[in-house]
Amino acid sequence: MAVILRYVDNKSQVIERFMGVQYVIETTSSKLKESIDEFLKLHDLSYSNLRGQGYDGTSNMRALVALAKKNSDIGAFFTMTNSLVNVVGCSCKRRDALRDKQQENLMKAIENDCLETGQGLNQEISLKRAGDTRWNSHYDALISLITTFSSVVDMFDMIVEDCYNDSAELDDCFAEGNTELLICLARLSPNDSFVAFDKEKLVFLAQMYPKDFTDQDRSALQDQLDIYIHFVCSDNDFSQLRGINELAKKMVDKGLHRTFAYVYLLV
Known part of the structure; x- marks a missing residue:
């Protein structure tokens, strides 16, 4: 009370x-x-x-919690406690890992005679949230956190490590895919009379977009690329273009976005 x-x-x-x-x-x-x-x-x-x-009464409990929240330190503490419960309890995998870690730490403590044993002691405890209408829920939240604290710390170490590994893997994949994409896109550049043009790279670029290019579309693209590069290199209107944006605009102006529809789709 x-x-x-x-x-x-x-x-x-x-x-x-x-x-x-x-x-x-x-x-x-x-x-x-x-x-x-x-x-x-x-x-x-x-x-x-x-x-x-x-x-x-519920109204009294709400008043009590509201009063406690007026103290910035107490309010911040219980906000952080609930955030901790959310992070650990947001997935079955983390809850199971916490339970396993708690059992492991419990066994170690018993083996080292650091814990009293007996009927009804050392029962499994899960993290609990502090509610807004029951002050005793704040007490229960603190007791559960104190009891499982070492296991919670181990859990956060695991979460941080998993996030770091996932982030590194994602960065590696993104960097590799992004670099390949930029290399392929550069082959469309009209600069210096299309000196960077590479048919194989552009076909590979189309393969990166399977929803836009079917196998039949990619086959048609290969045929179009041969005609396209011959046409633009022999047309003076394309000789002074700088960048893919200017290329796209010029193709539309001359109606080539329809003639070379698959090439324009890449642009």
Whole structure:
């Protein structure tokens, strides 16, 4: 049970203070009153100065959580805790890995006599989220994190390593594919009277786009490329072009985007 005091200070300002969490066996009114009595005595406070009380309700829990969130440190802490639970629990693979790592660490602790054993002890525990309407869910979230902390750290090391490996593999694949694409595209350049033209590279470029070029289309492209390069190299209108953008515009101006439709599709 969380205890919050609201009081009026010497400046007539209403102040709220989170005093602490009091353990309760039951949530009946009598048990709650006993716990409150103990808590007030512990802090040298008296019921005689108490003007009202409220407890055991969703609205009260929401007020408590809202109050805790006003403290930037507490709010940031529980936000980070929930983010941690989301990262670890977002996939079955990670949850299984956490459970396996927890069992492994548990066995090591038992073998080294670092952990008490017995019936009901060392049960499997999963990470829990802190809810907005139940303060005890924040307590449960902390207990689950403390209990599994070493395993969670190991899990994050695994996640970081996996992300690094995946990123490196993706970068390698992208770099290789991107470089090949740029090399092939350069073979379309009209600069210096199409000196960079390479029929095989352009056919290979078409193979990179299987949705746009079927096997039959690529066969037709090969035939078109022979006629195309002969035509543009013998036409003075193409001799001063710079860049693929100018080539595409000139082909449209002269209607060649229809005559050499497969070549234009590459452009």
